[in-house]
Amino acid sequence: MKALTLLLVAMAIVLSGCLGSSGSSSSTFVPPSGPSADVRVLHAAPAVGNVDVYVDATDELGAEPLLADFAPGTDSADYVEVPAGDYRVRITPAGDRDTIAYDSGFVTLDSGPSFFLAALDRESGFSPASVIALLDDPAFVMLEDQRAQVRAMHLSPDAPNVDITVNGDVVLNDVPFRAVSDYLQVLAGDYVIGVEAGGNEVSSIPVSVEAGVAYSVLATGFVGVTGDQGFALRPLVDDLVSGEGAKVRVIHASPDAPAVDILVNDAIFAGLAGVPYFTASDYIDVPAGSYDIAVNVENTTTTVIDLPDTELEAGLIYTVIAINEAASIEPLLVVDP
Numbered sequence: 214m215k216a217l218t219l220l221l222v223a224m225a226i227v228l229s230g231c232l233g234s235s236g237s238s239s240s241t242f243v244p245p246s247g248p249s250a251d252v253r254v255l256h257a258a259p260a261v262g263n264v265d266v267y268v269d270a271t272d273e274l275g276a277e278p279l280l281a282d283f284a285p286g287t288d289s290a291d292y293v294e295v296p297a298g299d300y301r302v303r304i305t306p307a308g309d310r311d312t313i314a315y316d317s318g319f320v321t322l323d324s325g326p327s328f329f330l331a332a333l334d335r336e337s338g339f340s341p342a343s344v345i346a347l348l349d350d351p352a353f354v355m356l357e358d359q360r361a362q363v364r365a366m367h368l369s370p371d372a373p374n375v376d377i378t379v380n381g382d383v384v385l386n387d388v389p390f391r392a393v394s395d396y397l398q399v400l401a402g403d404y405v406i407g408v409e410a411g412g413n414e415v416s417s418i419p420v421s422v423e424a425g426v427a428y429s430v431l432a433t434g435f436v437g438v439t440g441d442q443g444f445a446l447r448p449l450v451d452d453l454v455s456g457e458g459a460k461v462r463v464i465h466a467s468p469d470a471p472a473v474d475i476l477v478n479d480a481i482f483a484g485l486a487g488v489p490y491f492t493a494s495d496y497i498d499v500p501a502g503s504y505d506i507a508v509n510v511e512n513t514t515t516t517v518i519d520l521p522d523t524e525l526e527a528g529l530i531y532t533v534i535a536i537n538e539a540a541s542i543e544p545l546l547v548v549d550p
Contacts (some may be wrong), residue, residue: 318359
């Protein structure tokens with residue numbers, strides 16, 4: 214209901230500007246003579262604070278914003294004329310071009326019509342705000358944040374340090390075993406994610422990513438080995454939405470280890486018995502508190518990983534990964550967000 218109310222308020226504000234309200238908004242519009250589009254922007258997201266608005270025809274963020282230090286409750290005062298074409302609208306905190314708060318992806322601005330864009334206090338993907346565009350037909354569209362997040366985990370016990378590539382371009386250098394990268398932000402779409410060692414490609418995998426979704430790509434298995442234990446890239450969808458308690462995901466990523474049982478406080482946890490390599494559980498909601506977590510060889514009391522008195526905090530998301538070769542199996546704990 215809150216989002217709907219904000220949407221209706223924003224539409225009312227923009228439409229009143231179109232029809233001739235007082236204040237900074239212009240009540241008249243003279244269409245451009247050339248093949249260009251005219252854009253007027255309203256900042257209707259007070260929770261976001263002052264922002265810079267970039268409108269660019271390429272992936273590169275422009276040297277200067279189209280609108281700088283743009284305050285809530287204000288508009289662009291007039292139409293801004295831009296050549297018709299495909300543009301990427303990005304919003305950053307004022308003066309902080311390195312922090313992208315919203316990214317529309319590429320949208321088409323046709324010549325002739327005028328476009329009214331209003332930023333709203335409405336979460337969209339990985340953005341605290343979304344943008345509504347008022348048009349003739351349809352009447353309006355929501356321009357959702359179009360970013361996905363992707364990170365890499367180097368879990369191959371015998372692989373050297375590696376470089377991670379996206380569509381052939383190196384995005385992470387010299388990544389060692391056990392490393393978990395920060396999330397990289399990319400636009401929704403299709404990518405080829407690869408791993409290189411010594412300048413040579415070891416493996417690659419096509420990945421389709423959706424807006425508002427986070428992914429981990431795990432480099433697993435042994436280099437030079439074929440079959441199930443061989444080196445492979447495995448994408449997983451991550452859950453970054455915090456709950457009232459903690460969330461826990463368990464992954465068996467020790468290539469030559471046998472199937473295992475996951476125990477919490479000496480009982481099988483969430484049906485995770487006989488878990489084979491490579492298995493990733495769903496996220497399981499648990500109350501915050503202290504837990505004795507153990508990994509046993511299936512149907513035995515042989516404990517290969519022991520994590521007594523593990524504190525799980527409310528609002529945090531945990532991924533517990535069994536890594537390394539069986540003789541040196543160890544836990545890797547990843548905590549989000």
